[in-house]
Amino acid sequence: MASFRPGLQQIPMVVRNLIIINVLVFLLTESLHIRGIYLENYLALHYWQSPLFRWWQLITHLFMHGGWAHIFFNMFALFMFGRILEDVWGPQRFLLFYLVCGLGAAFCHLGVLTVEYNSFYNAFVHYQQNPTYAEYTRFINHYHLASSNPGAMWSPTGSIDDIRRYYYEDMINQATVGASGAVFGLLFAFGYLFPNTELYIYFIPIPVKAK
Numbered sequence: 001m002a003s004f005r006p007g008l009q010q011i012p013m014v015v016r017n018l019i020i021i022n023v024l025v026f027l028l029t030e031s032l033h034i035r036g037i038y039l040e041n042y043l044a045l046h047y048w049q050s051p052l053f054r055w056w057q058l059i060t061h062l063f064m065h066g067g068w069a070h071i072f073f074n075m076f077a078l079f080m081f082g083r084i085l086e087d088v089w090g091p092q093r094f095l096l097f098y099l100v101c102g103l104g105a106a107f108c109h110l111g112v113l114t115v116e117y118n119s120f121y122n123a124f125v126h127y128q129q130n131p132t133y134a135e136y137t138r139f140i141n142h143y144h145l146a147s148s149n150p151g152a153m154w155s156p157t158g159s160i161d162d163i164r165r166y167y168y169e170d171m172i173n174q175a176t177v178g179a180s181g182a183v184f185g186l187l188f189a190f191g192y193l194f195p196n197t198e199l200y201i202y203f204i205p206i207p208v209k210a211k
Contacts (some may be wrong), residue, residue: 042060044108047174066178078186
């Protein structure tokens with residue numbers, strides 16, 4: 001049985017340090033936003049074909065979050081389930097599992113983006129080869145790029161430029177942040193190791209088993 005640790009010392013070392021790092025990075029990010037500096041361009045995970053992609057983003061995006069609710073619920077889950085798993089596994093094994101889950105989620109995310117972007121790009125090339133209004137409306141409606149009146153300012157050359165701008169400036173450069181992939185790995189591990197532990201979930205008035 002783990003010994004009693006008062007205050008912050010009651011939280012195991014790795015979980016405690018992960019929470020502290022996440023909170024500090026979040027506060028720093030929010031503070032720099034006020035000054036017009038966006039850490040997301042350097043530390044958030046970008047698609048591998050984006051000019052903003054850097055290899056270290058596979059790790060650093062785990063310590064960034066997109067808002068107060070985002071970081072609160074991730075850190076709350078890390079505190080609730082991570083401290084139990086760290087006590088069972090020890091700090092080194094727990095940290096390795098946490099990072100592997102985060103990396104695994106990042107690679108899965110990049111894989112899904114690759115499929116989505118390749119599909120988008122192939123459809124875009126097809127439209128370039130046949131830049132008619134019918135193909136234009138079919139393309140933008142399929143990818144939800146249209147306004148309520150897609151033909152209002154349509155032209156064969158202008159519409160291609162707009163779509164190219166959307167792909168390279170918006171789609172391909174979108175940033176992904178958050179520890180959710182690693183945290184969901186912890187949730188799975190807890191459910192696997194302690195399947196019959198009863199938990200209370202929001203809006204459900206009766207306890208449910210972790211499994």
